[in-house]
Amino acid sequence: MAAAIRLFFFFLSTFPAALSSRGDVLELGDADFDYLATEHETMLVKFYAPWCGHCKKLSPEFDRAASRLKGIVQLAKVDCTAHSETCGRFGVSGYPTLKIFRSGKDSAPYDGPRTADGISQYMKKQTGPDSVLLRTHSDLQTFISHYEPSVVGVFSGEDSARLSEFLKAAALLREQFRFAHTTDLRLGAEHGVQSESVLLFRSPRLSSKFEDSVVVFSDHLTISSLRRFIRDHIHGLCPHMTTENRERLRVRDLLTVYYDLDYHLNPRVSNYWRNRVMKVVSQYSGRGLTFSVANKKDFLSELEDDFGLGTEDGGDLPFVTVRTKLGHKFTMREEFTRDGQSLARFLDDYFAGRLKRYVKSEPAPERNSAPVKVVVAETFDDIINDGDKDAVILFYSPSCPHCKKLEPVFRELANKV
Structure with a gap:
């Protein structure tokens, strides 16, 4: 009995990190990494530092992914401030670093999504045979x-x-x-x-x-x-754009229709709108524009920041935007009609070059006759690029002391030339 007790306390002192695991994420350290990593056919390890802001942001997503992957893929973490030997051995130089291990051996860097859904889907593909x-x-x-x-x-x-x-x-x-x-x-x-x-x-x-x-x-x-x-x-004529695949879709000029899309909870409504989109865009395929549908709730901040569209715009009807690979942005201001005619008119105007690009801009000044013209984003091309003169532009910040010092000199120069 005494020998068994001593063995138990020896185990406690030898493997402190693993025994202190919370939830479904296994905590590993210098003493037990090799011992425990070999027990798992596939394991995703997060190397982190407690003070790292990106690590803190990832932590709840990583924990949720671990719960979803329980019994399929083991997720683990190593605190590199406490276990520098292990982190150094695997070449960790920044935080967080994620690596895939197979039977205890470093197999590949993890370069997938950093959300619970994305991690879960990505790691499920790492299990089992290749085909x-x-x-x-x-x-x-x-x-x-x-x-x-x-x-x-x-x-x-x-x-x-x-x-x-x-x-x-x-x-x-x-x-x-x-x-x-x-x-x-x-x-x-x-x-x-x-x-x-x-x-x-x-x-x-x-x-x-x-x-x-x-x-x-x-x-x-x-x-x-x-x-x-x-x-x-693989994507077909009108794929479902998500936060995980958007960068792959945006390598080309892309029209996206945003609405309350949810294929898990409401597939009927999700396909109701998509079919109306498909009916229209099938007539415009092969003209250099690709198409997609997306859940507007997943892109609310992006719609507001990039296109000036708020949650109240359009009500329950879809939003329509175009984002080109050069970064030009267009929005359909007409209300989306169920017969698809408004979308068809928007596409006709887009291909005819009649649409005005959306530019996030301050309002243009009502008076602008001084020698130094005030330029905002919306008037930049008209004032700078469409004239027959060269332009000298001062890009500044109102709070910058060097800018304040330069401003009267810049105005004096404008008066002279």
Whole structure:
């Protein structure tokens, strides 16, 4: 008994960090990191400092993700101010640093979202095989009946060269897309293919009569060609933009329709508006503008800051904006009509160049005849870029003492020239 008690207290002193874990996030330190990390097939570790503001902001999201991933992926954290040896060993130089470990070994940096939803979705893709083996029709239906799109390879046998290349692509792209494969060609026949192919199943929640739910890739299969095919087709005509995928969608000129969209709680209303958008924008595809729908509650601050739209604008009707890859912004000021005609007029005006860009600006001064003209964002192009003279511009802050000292000199110069 005495030996058992001594062993217990030895364990307490040897593994203090792990035993002090709170909630579902495992706390690790110099003494127990290697010992405990090897027990988990997949683990996401947050290396942090208690004083770090970004770490504090991440903490509640990380904790919520840990609860959602319980039993699937272990989340852990290391306080680098107390356990510098472990942090130094894994090359941690800034906070927070997130790394993915597999069976105790540093596998890859985590470069995914920093929200609970984003972390959960990203890490679920890190578990299991790179590509799921489908044996039956039931397996296929279960896999493609998912909230996210699915990529399924159909091959003639396990020795197929195309299957080998497909699995390499799945290993590289698993963080972005869901992959599965089968060696039973009959599963492909159900979707109109008779030979080796790759099928891209768009998300069932976004099914629409205005586009195909399944797209077939039958070209020469390489990692690059498959990546390009998925990138060009996975979103479809009008994807659901979220805070997690917005940067990928905004690499092109993008029109977004914002409304009370929620595919978890209210899929019927979510698709009611999206179908009205799809009916209109399907007539404008291929003209250099891409399209999306989004939940306006997820983007309220952005709508207000970037487009001057408040929560009271439009009521329950959708907002419509365009953001180009050059940063130009446009808003549809006309009320969104259920027949889609207002959206069509907005698009006609956009492509005809008749829309005025939205610019966040102070009001232009009523009088502006002094030698030094006052320029605001809305009048910048008219005063500076459309004239036949060169311009000297003073960018200043009213509170800046150096600016105050320079201002009379600048005015004197304007009077002289």
